[in-house]
Amino acid sequence: MKLNSFRKKSPWILHYNAGSCNGCDIEILACLAPKYDIERFGIINTGNPKQSDVLLVTGPVTKRSRERLVEIYAQMPEPKVVVSCGACACTGGVFRGMYNCEGGIDQYIPVDVYVCGCGSRPEQIIDGVIEALAILEKKTKDLEQSIRLKKEPVKEDTQLNRRDIAAEIKEIA
Amino acid sequence: MKDILIPVLLILLAPAIGGLVYGFERIVKARMQRRTGPPLLQPFYDFLKLADKRKMIVHSTHAFLGIMHFVSLWFALAVLLLGGDLILVIFLHLLSTSLLILAGYSTRSIFSHLGANRTAISILCYEPVLILIAVSAFMLTGSFDTSSIFNYGASLLFKMPLAFVALLMVLPIKLKKSPFDIAEGHQEITGGVELEFSGIFYEAIYIAKWLDCVFCYTLAYLFGANDPLLGMGLVLFVFLFINGLDNSSARVNYKQMLKFSLVVALPIAFINLLITILFLQL
Amino acid sequence: MIKYFTMKTFFKAILNLFKKPVTIKYPFEQTFIPDDYRGMIGFNENLCIWCRRCEMACPPGAIVFSQAMDGKQTYHFNRAVCIYCSECVRACPKEGAIFQTNVPAKCALKEENINNGWNILYGEALMSRAAYAAEKKRLAAEKAAAIKTEMEKKEAKS
């Protein structure tokens, strides 16, 4: 495990429940608890999108949650990663195709890590977050590089990202 | 020369020291909850990370006030460490806090507002007590300068233990520790004033928190000032006390806090002042 | 007010400092998983009789069979759709064809395209089956037609 190399980062998580059954949410809570204690990795559950790096989403995104999810995602500063927790957040799980939900959060925001399981064990969530940390680091580097090389990076992170990177490029030029 | 050198070094290193204290505090907190906790240098990792984030602000006034909060707090700390006038230090601290409060008010964000409201209330809770303690110290030493406390023959702790008790009561308010962490009230107002800061701008607030740690522990140290060992012991005691308290109490609401401070802490400080004036004066 | 100073919790908290944390070192040490943990679904192609009952029983549709034109079926399973209810195992008439392991599913990365990919695969699988069925029907019809023409021919001959 090369975990030590990730330790120089401090991912702060934001948890949003987009209509899940609470199953995965309580497992996220369990991750914070002494037995799993994800603060070992410097993780804090901030509850504040503006200071978070990792968005942990559960639930299949109901129609009413959709706008809130996107809003919260937009308020998080890059670099950020999204971890979808549990089958229903990944793909809709058992709720696929129900009339009021959308079948997976990646229909609305780009997801980096999918944590499987229904409900996912805390171990799985930790694995997912650690996976996310690597991506976070890579994204940070990409962002730096893109500023240095004055070129557009990370394709997948949509318009939002591109706009501010363009601004930074202008600044350097 | 040496007199100046050490404080100056301390001042320059204050954020680093504060960061370490903060990191240590997080570990202690975790241990008190039977967790492993983050590594000691975690605050610095946070620091590095925050610097990397995309810069996002609500508006410039808000962000700028946040930065100035940090600057002025550092300045207040510098005056304290350089042995400046205690009352002035308290007011300079008020100044820095007020910048934070204004930052909170400057956005149209509910929680930020509530946080600012509550911070303003908490000023009401601790400022008079601190002033009374400072005046008591003056009564003993004959000067408001912190340096004179160092030069005073005995430790303040033994001369005015009640003042120390009062200090113990208001420090959790200042450090935003349970049961008086109402200004931050994570589960209620998600951080209050800090809420709208992000990235590098949050960094200023974050480090200001570390500086606040140093500030408060320095106040505690003053009670054992002429005996460094006692001073350190006091700091350790205060540290344990505050964290122990933090981990064994729920958050009260602001009215209860106000009541507590005005009915318990303030009278204690006042009695201490009276005792000092009546019996102990030079 | 007096109670404030007689807080048992306070001293307990201080004492906790000297106790060992209960935290497990998860990513560095594996945790205990019971043998009958409901983990990944395994599939044994050799035992399967391709009855598709598991697919039928699966609530979220995490199992899909696609079918090639030669009639060979392929089993697809999506670990991000599966809710690990083991209903498929219960539904299977052939013991061991489909079974549940105690390995929790690994998380998937973006590259795996686990959601949209599955949607596409699902559609394709259904199409392939429809195509196979149509093909089969066509063949059967052809065969029937051939037989019919043959019969007619025979009839005509006779």
Added chain:
Amino acid sequence: MNRIETSIDKVKDDIRNFYKPDLYHFVVINAVDLGEKIEVQWFFCEYANPSNIIAFCVQINPDEEIPSIRDIVESSWVAEAELVDLMNIKIQNTAKGFVLEPDFESGPLRKKK
């Protein structure tokens, strides 16, 4: 389960005569689409003899307005609001949009014609 069949005009009075807050527990209001008609059921149970579940059943046409029992059973507003959205029926003094987005037209629990 005791079904008490009644009619839309009488149901409110029936419930008013029947319901005593300290004797009966209001459970929920349910509706079932029977095709042509919709059956609405008000469920109560007795605190003293809990196995005794009483259901006031009324069959209505989909466009009829159902009386609200909010003035008898205060807590019935949630159930009523939900029914309005999910069954697409009318209940006195109850607006759409509590459960579903206000622009969601059809009642999802109705049978598709």
Added chain:
Amino acid sequence: MYALIISLFILPVAVSVLVLILPKNLSRILVIASAAILSVISFYLLVSIEEPFHFGVSHYMNEVVSVADILLLLYFGSVAIRKKSWLVGLLTVLQFGALLYLLKIIPEEYQAQFTVDKLSVFMFLLINVISGIISIFSLQYIDGEDCSAFRKKYFLSILFWFIAVMNIIVSSDNMECFFLFFELTTLASFLFIGFRKDEISGKNALTALWMNQIGGLAILGAIFFIIHNGYGTATFSNLLAHSSVPGILLPLALLCVAALVKGAQMPFSKWLLGAMVAPTPVSALLHSSTMVKIAPFIILRLSPALKGTPVASVVIAMTGFVFVAAAIGALSQDNFKRILAHSTIALLALMIMMAAVGTPVTIIAALTLVFFHGLSKCMLFLNAGILERIFHFKQTSDMDKLAETGPFTSLVISIGFMSLLLPPFGAFMGKWFGIESLGVLAINQKMLGAFVIVAIACGGAILSLLYFKVLGLLIARTGDHDGVKFEKTKPLYSATISILLGLIILSVLSYPFLMSHYFVPVASQTLSLPIEVTIYGWKLHVGAMALPVVPLLIAFLLLPITIITATFIRFKNVDRVKEYACGEKTNYSFSSFYFATDRATPYFSVIGILFFITLIVVSIL
């Protein structure tokens, strides 16, 4: 010199007559010019007067004063009859009787009626500069008033007449004369408050009248006791000369009562609060440089005699109480002007307290407070006028859009409030000195010292809370706008405000200079003590006290610059996001804490009355 001082008395009177007759444009020019001239004269006096300058006008003056006194009382009597106010009537009758008796017993000998020392000059400067600015401001303001053209002129006329009265009052030494002008200010405030002629104005004007009349009565009483007990003539200088005579306490106490009444200390705060109904320049005038400032002035005058007496102790205790009580009272207010008024009462209490303590440092603190409070309050009240006239609101709760609609006004008001609250502004300096020097006080008067320190600490904290409440509303804004475009106000408005703003910032920046060259000489002359000012290390030593100048200077730079920069700064290349509202998009309404502290007012009044009684009782014992 003499001519200059007299011109300070005559010129405003002349202007006050001229504005009544001159056409509008001419009178405008006249007002502006005379405001400038008055300021220049008082500035020149400041530089030139070294020793106290005694002079008297011809001895007809005494007769004139007596006649004027009687005429004034007759007018009050007519008011009492017209308004059917038995209280005013009673007080007038009492005053009349006392006056007549006094006229009989006052020994007929010539004496200098006027003394102009540094304290008077200090007041001159404050009065003339600030009132001048206010008069210029009112030119514009009164234009928008809904009244006849004559009344507009009449308003300006009283204003200048008031300036003259103030100028005389701070330089008069003779108490009889002092009484006359004291009551003339009462009259002025009565006319001002009643200016709008509606029911509330009338009622409040009457309240102001009778309350201030009590002060007048107290002065008459003081004169009576001085003469009756045979301490010589009824002049301030004579009083100070006799300060060690035991029975002198009673007249001192009575004069203190007069001061406390003018200073609107509880329970007499009502008249000042009632004065809000008058046009806003009046409030500015009453609160900043004139009227209420008579209170600290009297106490400052008397402080050498007062120092260390039981009377001083009672005054200190009382003002300590008022400081907290007024601060608490202010918390419940929502009206901008009322908040200002309450804070005036609180700060006046602080000034009086400082003056009553009477050590060099506290005198300097009192002077500092008087000076900076005058500037800040004037600016704030003028802004209150602008808010009414341009933005059309009076409640603080409406101010939350101000940062966007009126960035300049909001900036100015913010600075005004900060100058009442935060280091390094003057008001803060006053508070700070207060605490530090009261520490010294506590060495002698232990209990009192302790009590007052608590009062200042708490009152200060409560006041901060109050100011935060307002500042918070002022600074609220949504998002950035490119560049700050100041709102358009009337030229006279922005000119006066800018001058005041400049003065505040200038005086804050030059505070160490002001202190050593302005406040210290005044204080030392008032106390007739030499006060040493030295700079040693990074500290400025004033008498026994040391000011850390360097940290202060840095604080000087830190705060104003922060606030001003915060208004103008625009971060480049930084993205803007919306506020966090739990992911929801609806708008929510805001407000700040409010405190229903007005319930406590009756109790405060009772305590205040008790203090007044104690004051008299202590002085008799």
Added chain:
Amino acid sequence: MGKQYEIPLGAQHISLLEPLHFKFTTENEKIVDTVANVYYVHRGIEQACCSKFKFRQVSFVVGRVCGLCSVSHTTAYSQVAEKLIKIEVPRRAKYLRMLVIELDRIHSHLLCLSHVAENSGFEALFMKTMQYREFAMELLEAVCGNRIQYDFSIVGGVARDLKPEVGKMILERLKIFKPQLDELVDIYQNNWTLSLKNKGVGLITKEDALRLNVVGPFARATGLAADVRNEYDDLLPWKEVGFEMVLDKAGDVHARNMVRLRELYVSMRIIENIINGLPESALVTETKTFPDGEAVARLEAPRGELFYYAKGNKTQILERLKIKAPTFSNIPAMVEAFKGNEYGSAPAIIASYDPCLSCTSR
């Protein structure tokens, strides 16, 4: 503008596990009015259960109505489905169902308590409760094969048997848990700051409870004896295994905490009794009939009465399934109980309702 603040709480808020939105109108942080929006989690399960899923699959779907008392949902559904297909469940299956329900209750109550502690700003107690709660999760994992979403009850019986060694393990762990529970009771009862935050807060009287038809620990904390376990002897033999009703009088947050804590003792006793007296029989009753007719079933989930109504039409797919969750009944009372409290207490009050909106909105 004026003296009133409107404070949003939710949809995303750190003190909430679930998206629900409260809009508090406050004066000086004192709540004067509350508006609640609780339908963020509406997914359309009822409709899906009577159109998309076969009636046997439905028990897995209704489990996902909510992860916290998924076993209650599956059991309640199984009961109603068994009534429709007219079969009797084997005794051992009934006992095992009760076992898992009680284990689930332990973890659910502890979760709720920890959440109350967290929202009262008592992080250490949150951590402690969560730490002690882990044993229940481990036991559930051992019994059902998953930490949440047990999928244990299926139509006709239960999905898996209890291994004897697991039974032994449960008894051992309960022994360890007992002193821990005593410790928790001590803290929740006696901690001064916590009682400041919890006593007299979020008050609902017995009259209110009757008027607003409150259920579950919420109702029992007011003194209203409403516990389905007391009632339905025919479906699950609660009385046999030693059920006792726990009541309190105060009706505030503290009383709710105490009711939950004391119920844990009852649950522990029930579990012990079940394991000691587990009858031998088959696990599932097989049948090939399809559901027909109407039936209702009630079950005491950790948060209160769960009510299922089902109607079959002799096909694989149900005609109608109605789920009435406990929180659904409590919403009217929830909205009322805020009035007059400090905003600072609101998160704790919310947590003390133990709101679970995923089944309210389904």
